[in-house]
Amino acid sequence: MNFSFLPKFLPYFTDGTVVTISVSILVVFFGTIIGILLALAKLSNFAPLKWLANIYIGLFRGTPMILQIMVFFVTVKMTFLPTFPLGILNVDLARVVPGIIILSMNSGAYVAEIIRGGILSVPKGQIEAAHSLGIRPGQTMRSVVLPQAIRNCLPSLGNEFVTIIKDSSLLSTIGVMELYNGGLTTASTTYITLEPLLFAGLFYLVITLLTSQLINLLEKKMSKGYVK
Numbered sequence: 001m002n003f004s005f006l007p008k009f010l011p012y013f014t015d016g017t018v019v020t021i022s023v024s025i026l027v028v029f030f031g032t033i034i035g036i037l038l039a040l041a042k043l044s045n046f047a048p049l050k051w052l053a054n055i056y057i058g059l060f061r062g063t064p065m066i067l068q069i070m071v072f073f074v075t076v077k078m079t080f081l082p083t084f085p086l087g088i089l090n091v092d093l094a095r096v097v098p099g100i101i102i103l104s105m106n107s108g109a110y111v112a113e114i115i116r117g118g119i120l121s122v123p124k125g126q127i128e129a130a131h132s133l134g135i136r137p138g139q140t141m142r143s144v145v146l147p148q149a150i151r152n153c154l155p156s157l158g159n160e161f162v163t164i165i166k167d168s169s170l171l172s173t174i175g176v177m178e179l180y181n182g183g184l185t186t187a188s189t190t191y192i193t194l195e196p197l198l199f200a201g202l203f204y205l206v207i208t209l210l211t212s213q214l215i216n217l218l219e220k221k222m223s224k225g226y227v228k
Contacts, residue, residue: 015087016182030104035111060109072102099171118149158215
């Protein structure tokens with residue numbers, strides 16, 4: 001094994017990791033919001049909303065993510081956005097922002113089904129009890145149903161979050177300098193093809209394992225509060 005590239009090219013991996021983690025956090029945030037809105041639309045009694053949600057979810061779940069990334073990037077050009085330095089890398093927002101948007105839209109389609117399952121798992125008796133106490137439907141959803149739904153589906157949400165971290169590597173197809181692209185750049189520059197990719201894989205493994213541990217801790221904390 002030849003890791004002689006490390007002294008010179010290590011910043012490509014460390015700075016790429018910062019980009020990967022930052023993109024993943026933003027995608028998780030916006031994807032969760034989109035997912036909650038889609039889940040509520042799909043459970044709505046208003047038929048047009050339900051149809052639109054079904055079309056959206058079917059479209060994003062039924063086509064390859066790499067295709068969605070390329071189509072969105074080519075269609076929505078954001079060349080007015082600036083580029084700023086991050087260590088030795090230049091973060092081009094004209095590529096990063098469209099990537100975050102399309103990954104969030106894709107993730108929202110999957111999160112919607114997870115949240116919908118979580119909402120349906122909340123006993124109807126609790127909703128009826130809230131209504132009998134005079135709590136409005138909107139407040140019942142925010143204060144009674146959604147907290148329990150998110151707790152119930154936290155393991156599935158955790159899997160989706162880990163998937164987002166790995167899928168963020170697809171943004172390399174539009175030139176985003178994230179962790180995988182850092183490995184590719186190192187390989188193409190040094191002509192050492194295998195080791196840089198294995199090193200990038202090690203970074204992904206550490207990030208996903210730490211994320212899984214954090215989600216497990218959060219799940220235990222929320223479950224403990226539920227027992228009390």
